[in-house]
Structure formats: C-alpha cells, structure tokens
Amino acid sequence: MRYGSRGLKTGDLQTNSQYVVGCEHWRDMVLSVEEGVLIPRPETELIVDLVGDLVEGNGELREGLWADMGTGSGALAIGIARILGPCGRVIATDLSPVAVAVASYNVQRYNLQDKIEIKLGSWFEPLKNVEGQFVGLVSNPPYIPSHHIIGLQAEVAKHEPRLALDGGANGMNDLLHLCHGAASMLKPGGFFAFETNGEKQCKFLVDHMQKESKSSFSGVDIVSDFAGNKRFVTGFRAKSHNPTNPNEWTVKIN
Numbered sequence: 727m728r729y730g731s732r733g734l735k736t737g738d739l740q741t742n743s744q745y746v747v748g749c750e751h752w753r754d755m756v757l758s759v760e761e762g763v764l765i766p767r768p769e770t771e772l773i774v775d776l777v778g779d780l781v782e783g784n785g786e787l788r789e790g791l792w793a794d795m796g797t798g799s800g801a802l803a804i805g806i807a808r809i810l811g812p813c814g815r816v817i818a819t820d821l822s823p824v825a826v827a828v829a830s831y832n833v834q835r836y837n838l839q840d841k842i843e844i845k846l847g848s849w850f851e852p853l854k855n856v857e858g859q860f861v862g863l864v865s866n867p868p869y870i871p872s873h874h875i876i877g878l879q880a881e882v883a884k885h886e887p888r889l890a891l892d893g894g895a896n897g898m899n900d901l902l903h904l905c906h907g908a909a910s911m912l913k914p915g916g917f918f919a920f921e922t923n924g925e926k927q928c929k930f931l932v933d934h935m936q937k938e939s940k941s942s943f944s945g946v947d948i949v950s951d952f953a954g955n956k957r958f959v960t961g962f963r964a965k966s967h968n969p970t971n972p973n974e975w976t977v978k979i980n
C-alpha cells in the first residue's frame with residue numbers, strides 16, 4: 727500500500743504537514759493543497775514521464791486533447807499540459823468541488839488556464855460532448871479497498887478525503903468503470919494510463935480487459951513505479967479491430 731504521508735502533530739491530532747503549510751512539491755512544481763484534496767504522491771509523477779516519452783515522437787498525441795479524470799490538486803493535468811505542444815489541451819475533471827477549486831487555483835498559478843479546462847462531475851459524465859476525441863486519458867482514481875481505509879496511517883485515514891481513497895469492496899470500482907469507458911472516449915491509437923494499488927489490481931484489470939474488451943485495446947502493459955512495484959496499467963485504443971489477429975492483444979509486463 728503506498729498511502730503513507732508526512733505526519734505532523736498539531737495539538738493532539740496528527741495531521742499532514744502539507745495541509746498545515748498549504749502546499750506540496752511535486753515534480754518541479756509547488757501545488758497548493760488543502761483538506762478535502764488528496765496530497766499528490768511521488769509515484770504518480772511517473773504517469774507524466776510516460777506521457778512525455780510518448781508525445782516526444784508523436785505529433786498527434788502532443789497536439790491533441792487529453793483528460794485527467796479525478797484531478798485532485800490538478801497535478802497530472804498541469805504536469806501533462808506543460809509537456810504538450812502549443813495546440814495540446816487537457817480537460818481535468820473531479821467530483822469534489824473542493825478539488826475543482828484547488829485545481830483551478832493551481833492551473834492559474836502556472837498560467838495554464840488556456841490549456842486546461844476544469845470540469846465538475848463524475849468520471850466520463852462531464853466529457854460526454856467530446857466523446858471519442860481524446861488522444862490520451864490518465865487517472866489516479868480511488869483504489870483502496872473500503873475495509874483497508876481504517877488501517878491507513880492516521881493522518882491519511884482521518885484527514886485525506888475518503889472520496890479520493892475509497893475504491894469500494896475490492897478497490898476496483900472506479901478502475902473498472904474507467905476501463906469500460908476508455909475505448910469510447912479515445913480516438914483509435916489513443917493512450918491510457920491508470921494508477922492502481924499494486925500488482926494484484928494491475929493483473930485483475932488486465933485480465934478483465936482481456937475478457938471483456940480484448941478487441942478494443944492493444945499494447946496493454948503493466949508498468950512499475952520508481953520503487954519497483956507494479957503500479958500502472960497502460961495501453962492504446964486499437965487502431966482497427968481484427969478478430970482474426972491474435973497478436974492485436976498483447977500484454978507486456980515491465
């Protein structure tokens with residue numbers, strides 16, 4: 727489980743030092759945070775690196791429309807917007823009004839309001855009018871199994887928003903929902919990257935995709951974080967659906 731944090735004792739309550747100082751360093755940025763918004767974690771930074779590697783050699787991805795679903799402080803949306811080309815855009819969504827307010831503040835702080843649009847709403851719902859137009863989707867959704875929340879460090883369990891953490895009985899509710907919707911949101915060849923709780927969730931998700939939507943995706947990959955833990959499921963919307971080509975579905979595990 728990666729939900730550790732830097733705790734600080736204030737009075738008799740342990741809280742996060744980032745909520746006390748009101749910001750967190752993430753990549754080369756300083757992002758405002760407050761209670762009600764998840765403090766962005768270092769492992770999530772790798773998603774920006776993955777996108778960076780991908781867009782470097784691909785003009786369509788560099789200049790296209792991306793989504794960061796469940797944006798929290800806006801970390802992924804801002805990180806990605808800064809590496810896109812002049813026409814590249816990001817839509818960042820969140821169900822939490824506090825997250826939307828904090829992300830909007832951070833977007834303005836980095837003067838990216840022309841590149842990032844922030845929308846309030848649940849997962850794909852605020853993106854309906856741009857369905858099928860995305861070249862990339864990223865998300866670090868809630869993925870902690872409900873019964874594990876109580877066992878998290880006190881400053882996480884008590885002070886970070888449950889909406890950002892709780893992924894339902896086995897932690898997979900939101901990840902599965904995102905997988906189901908990804909194919910219809912992405913253009914053919916579009917990229918997705920979803921963060922998970924670890925190896926078990928990565929494998930569950932890949933197995934599920936293979937069973938339920940094998941022909942929709944290609945190049946599905948499990949990517950490890952900086953600590954060597956299998957953390958992300960990535961892949962592409964298939965360019966064409968060819969049921970006679972068994973190689974269209976490939977899983978590479980790094």
Ligand SMILES: C[S@@+](CC[C@H](N)C(=O)[O-])C[C@H]1O[C@@H](n2cnc3c(N)ncnc32)[C@H](O)[C@@H]1O
Nearest residue numbers: 766796797798820821822848849866867868890
């Ligand atoms: C684990 S946090 C990730 C925040 C941020 N992307 C990051 O990496 O620091 C998950 C985020 O998903 C949001 N969220 C939870 N349920 C949602 C839903 N149904 N639709 C959109 N966002 C949701 C939470 O409010 C929270 O900001």
